[in-house]
Amino acid sequence: MRVLAISGSLRAASNSTALLRALREEAPEDVEVILWDGLKAIPPYDQDDDVVPAPVAVDALRELVREVDAVFFATPEYNASVPGALKNALDWASRPVATNAFRNKPVAVISSSAGAFGGVWAGAELRKVLGTMGARVAEAELAVGHAHEKLDENGRLADDDVRQGLREAFETLLAAAAPFEAAA
Amino acid sequence: MSTITQTETGIPTGTWQADTVHSSVAFEVPYAVATFGGAVTDFDSTLADGKLAGSARIASIQTKEENLTAHLLSPEFFDAERHPVVSFSGPVQRDGDAVEIAGEITIKGITQPAVLTGTIVGPAVDHFGATRVGLKLQTTVDRTKFDINWNMPLPNGEPALSNEVTLKAELTLVAQEA
Numbered sequence: 001m002r003v004l005a006i007s008g009s010l011r012a013a014s015n016s017t018a019l020l021r022a023l024r025e026e027a028p029e030d031v032e033v034i035l036w037d038g039l040k041a042i043p044p045y046d047q048d049d050d051v052v053p054a055p056v057a058v059d060a061l062r063e064l065v066r067e068v069d070a071v072f073f074a075t076p077e078y079n080a081s082v083p084g085a086l087k088n089a090l091d092w093a094s095r096p097v098a099t100n101a102f103r104n105k106p107v108a109v110i111s112s113s114a115g116a117f118g119g120v121w122a123g124a125e126l127r128k129v130l131g132t133m134g135a136r137v138a139e140a141e142l143a144v145g146h147a148h149e150k151l152d153e154n155g156r157l158a159d160d161d162v163r164q165g166l167r168e169a170f171e172t173l174l175a176a177a178a179p180f181e182a183a184a
Numbered sequence: 185m186s187t188i189t190q191t192e193t194g195i196p197t198g199t200w201q202a203d204t205v206h207s208s209v210a211f212e213v214p215y216a217v218a219t220f221g222g223a224v225t226d227f228d229s230t231l232a233d234g235k236l237a238g239s240a241r242i243a244s245i246q247t248k249e250e251n252l253t254a255h256l257l258s259p260e261f262f263d264a265e266r267h268p269v270v271s272f273s274g275p276v277q278r279d280g281d282a283v284e285i286a287g288e289i290t291i292k293g294i295t296q297p298a299v300l301t302g303t304i305v306g307p308a309v310d311h312f313g314a315t316r317v318g319l320k321l322q323t324t325v326d327r328t329k330f331d332i333n334w335n336m337p338l339p340n341g342e343p344a345l346s347n348e349v350t351l352k353a354e355l356t357l358v359a360q361e362a
Contacts, residue, residue, distance in 0.1 A: 131258075132260075
């Protein structure tokens with residue numbers, strides 16, 4: 001199984017990206033976690049540019065999402081919502097609406113912030129956006145407050161409770177992405 | 185002008201298959217200030233020994249807007265990828281022209297009791313010699329009991345979409361030769 005990990009932050013020392021590096025450490029043997037680093041290359045959404053072929057970076061994102069089995073998001077919170085760069089990338093990925101790459105794609109969302117609430121509003125908004133896009137939003141919730149205090153000097157996750165929450169969110173996503181068998 | 189004449193008043197015996205060209209399965213739900221409706225086009229139905237059974241492929245749902253159709257097929261609504269079929273079955277009870285079918289309906293993999301009520305015409309012989317029976321049925325279900333929970337608040341705080349959904353079926357069933 002292949003899981004795409006998307007950070008909502010562009011910052012090199014991002015807490016969200018650090019959480020996704022920890023996610024990769026927690027991956028079972030048969031699960032590959034791909035850390036996406038293409039967010040900064042996505043141009044501002046402009047319907048005039050939303051043609052075939054799409055901008056290269058956009059095509060690459062859409063193709064990657066189609067190829068993987070699930071997508072795991074870690075987002076910071078800007079002004080009680082999703083960072084603009086991430087929302088912009090999703091606006092590109094969501095077109096065309098009826099057949100977009102995220103339709104039926106299992107996804108999970110965690111959030112983090114320097115404050116106490118852990119970006120809980122950004123997480124909720126991101127789940128709403130993904131649900132509207134047609135994604136299969138897993139019931140995984142993790143909001144990491146005071147996130148910078150949970151990392152060591154090398155930017156590695158050093159908090160056992162957060163690591164356990166991350167592991168549980170990952171397991172929830174993997175279960176949502178497992179082959180579905182209808183109840184008898 | 186009527187093309188057939190009602191000749192029976194009992195519950196039709198034997199096996200009857202839907203003539204889907206002359207049948208329809210639809211839904212209506214209050215939305216904002218009006219009623220929104222749609223239909224499924226790929227369905228079948230059988231009446232056998234007094235029991236009506238029907239199923240519909242939810243991917244055939246028709247609305248007037250493809251993006252809306254896609255939303256209805258998504259996990260927020262029917263989750264057609266994982267639950268492609270909705271179905272119903274139950275025994276037909278007839279009282280003159282009135283029918284009631286207390287059965288079970290399955291949507292999104294969840295089965296709930298449902299009572300369909302309506303009218304029945306026939307059996308009667310049509311202008312080509314086939315024996316037909318007509319059923320006009322409807323029921324109302326609470327969509328949240330089938331894990332279809334999407335909503336959006338209106339500016340006044342009320343939800344935009346009702347939880348109560350009316351399901352309607354007009355079935356023309358044709359007698360099958362034994």
